[in-house]
Amino acid sequence: MKILLSGADGQLGLAIQERFPGEVIALSRPAWDIASLEATRRALDRHRPEAVINAAAFTAVDAAESQPEEAYRVNALAPARLAAATAERGLPLLHFSTDYVFDGASRAPCHEFHRPAPLSVYGASKLAGEEAVRGLNPRHYIVRTAWLHHPRRPNFLRTMVQLAQRKEEVRVIADRVGSPTSALHLADALAPLLESGDFGLHHLVNGGQASWCDLTVYLYQKMNLPTRTIPIPAAEYPQPAPRPAHSVLTTLRDPPWRLPSWQEGVDLFVARFQAP
Numbered sequence: 336m337k338i339l340l341s342g343a344d345g346q347l348g349l350a351i352q353e354r355f356p357g358e359v360i361a362l363s364r365p366a367w368d369i370a371s372l373e374a375t376r377r378a379l380d381r382h383r384p385e386a387v388i389n390a391a392a393f394t395a396v397d398a399a400e401s402q403p404e405e406a407y408r409v410n411a412l413a414p415a416r417l418a419a420a421t422a423e424r425g426l427p428l429l430h431f432s433t434d435y436v437f438d439g440a441s442r443a444p445c446h447e448f449h450r451p452a453p454l455s456v457y458g459a460s461k462l463a464g465e466e467a468v469r470g471l472n473p474r475h476y477i478v479r480t481a482w483l484h485h486p487r488r489p490n491f492l493r494t495m496v497q498l499a500q501r502k503e504e505v506r507v508i509a510d511r512v513g514s515p516t517s518a519l520h521l522a523d524a525l526a527p528l529l530e531s532g533d534f535g536l537h538h539l540v541n542g543g544q545a546s547w548c549d550l551t552v553y554l555y556q557k558m559n560l561p562t563r564t565i566p567i568p569a570a571e572y573p574q575p576a577p578r579p580a581h582s583v584l585t586t587l588r589d590p591p592w593r594l595p596s597w598q599e600g601v602d603l604f605v606a607r608f609q610a611p
């Protein structure tokens with residue numbers, strides 16, 4: 336299948352290019368700014384794909400609080416235009432969203448029919464993007480994922496490795512729990528999903544659940560890093576954007592491809608991070 340991919344330089348964009356079977360025409364922002372309607376139409380008409388994957392997004396969660404218009408332009412308006420343009424051409428659209436559409440009040444894992452209630456501008460802009468895609472292209476797959484990491488792009492795991500190189504101890508939030516997910520494992524699930532014809536909303540994450548502190552402890556053990564991990568409450572680490580306390584994702588579907596556990600996701604991160 337010939338796939339047109341936006342956001343090619345991001346974590347997921349990179350993972351899709353590496354792990355996707357078949358032809359991927361991968362365009363990063365200079366070649367395709369998804370916020371431009373003209374650029375979107377040009378990309379579709381020039382490359383004539385059979386399906387489109389939108390991995391571009393405004394993902395700076397804290398910056399979105401002070402730049403809400405830019406967050407909505409990229410996370411809501413751009414997917415709306417892309418959904419309309421793909422629908423006009425009869426193309427399926429695979430679009431990504433986030434666990435940050437939830438408020439974290441539910442202690443149980445959230446499935447596809449849990450009611451979203453975003454706490455942050457980022458979460459609200461992503462929810463608006465979901466709604467637009469759902470309304471404008473019936474042949475959509477909306478994939479909500481969470482806490483993504485890739486060995487070659489900035490993310491929480493890379494930050495914690497860097498901190499370990501200069502600190503004897505790190506203080507890490509222990510009362511925020513989610514679904515850490517390998518972008519490479521997620522990319523493996525996308526071809527079966529696109530072939531399934533099972534349109535709609537899908538929660539796709541590595542299995543299990545962890546706090547940021549659990550994730551750090553496991554990472555340091557795997558890498559034999561001696562840095563101590565001190566658990567702290569989120570209240571001791573104020574950030575501009577509020578985040579859900581508990582946003583573990585689960586699915587009601589019987590997916591064609593089940594992702595491995597979050598620990599296996601970290602194992603893959605470590606193996607690839609340490610590779611020359």
Ligand SMILES: NC(=O)c1ccc[n+]([C@@H]2O[C@H](COP(=O)([O-])OP(=O)(O)OC[C@H]3O[C@@H](n4cnc5c(N)ncnc54)[C@H](OP(=O)(O)O)[C@@H]3O)[C@@H](O)[C@H]2O)c1
Pocket residue numbers: 341342343344345346347348363364367368369370390391392393394409431432433434461479480481482483484488
């Ligand atoms: N990261 C996470 O933990 C996480 C969690 C849940 C869901 N998600 C969702 O998963 C998807 C992929 O996230 P990611 O972690 O791969 O993000 P990422 O690493 O931040 O990559 C996003 C990419 O989008 C590009 N981009 C931003 N604005 C653009 C525009 N107007 N036109 C074209 N490209 C643009 C960025 O380019 P620049 O570098 O030039 O800005 C960047 O390369 C997003 O939909 C995100 O909301 C991510």
